[in-house]
Amino acid sequence: MIYQGVLKKMMTENAEEIQYYLNMESDFINMNQLLDKEITLSFVKYECLNCHLNKEIYRQGFCKSCFFDIPSAGDWIMRPELSTAHLDQEDRDLAYEKSVQLKPHIVYLANSSNVKVGVTRKAQVPTRWIDQGAHEAIEIVEVPNRYLAGITEVALKEFVGDKTNWRKMLKNDIEDENLVEWRDKLKQHIPDEAKQYFIENNAETNLNFPVKKYPLKPKSLNLIKTPTYTGKLVGIKGQYLIFDDETVFNVRSNEGLVVSIDI
Known part of the structure; x- marks a missing residue:
């Protein structure tokens, strides 16, 4: 199954084990259910969280012109x-x-x-x-x-x-x-x-995070430099997705990227 949407920080629910949710426009994914599953992340384009244009993201999910203009930045x-x-x-x-x-x-x-x-x-x-x-x-x-x-x-x-x-x-x-x-x-x-x-x-x-395996030497995934990545999800902590090969992906720092998620 393939989902596509603009990344925003994962929503969370503090339960016995923290629950994570990713809002992908028309789909709402419980990320905990993807643990131990292989997923493919692919970069599609940019979408500024304010003007919604396909403009390179500068900071906090906003393009440069919006970042220096809008009150929320x-x-x-x-x-x-x-x-x-x-x-x-x-x-x-x-x-x-x-x-x-x-x-x-x-x-x-x-x-x-x-x-x-x-x-x-x-x-x-x-x-x-x-x-x-x-x-x-x-x-x-x-x-x-x-x-x-x-x-x-x-x-x-x-x-x-x-x-x-x-x-x-x-x-x-x-x-x-x-x-x-x-x-x-x-x-x-x-x-x-x-x-x-x-x-x-x-x-x-x-707080108790849903992590099955912690990385010994975490390496950060840059979807702009590596537009497609496939790995088995083994944990979620903070706003990071943790994969079996010790790759980690910070959802929040990639706000404003339109991605597809193939499960």
Whole structure:
């Protein structure tokens, strides 16, 4: 059976084992059901997630002109400390920015390859942790806007990492950490503006990914350079598909590519 559509990050459901779904326009694929099956991925063309034209993808699934124009690709997306909607100041589209920035946000610790600090909207918990491949995570503060979350993250990353080592995460070369102890240790470094939002009593969340075999030396598949690839799917972690020959494919970093999937 062949499916075709533009790639967007896989949707997830946090169950006893995380469930992954790929929306391929007219088809909705439960990726867990493809484990132990041989599949062929083929690059067809580009399709910008905003203008839908066949233009080379620049970043985040958008062509270059859209990336530097649309409000959903503003600098504050990657750097929440640059948010200004709470000041009623526009970056690209104030109505859109208010709709995102003025929502409750969480600053969290997640352990994917190491303990790291991150920011997400409250509505994106635990989706954000799943997307990062974290096997455990905990909230530190819950603040009313993205700016406060951003300045808290900036302050805390002086004392803890803010990046995931994707190879280490995929190899499952990780150690369990006591995130409650990490949370309490970092409390003193929270900026004064956000101290009142510290979460005193909560437990870490544990996540279980559908992986039958972890790669020892993961090698990333580039569908532009290798337009067709065939392999047996043996795992899914974060937004990565893991194949038996240790090839891995990051669905999210390939958003905006139209692909066919032959099962």
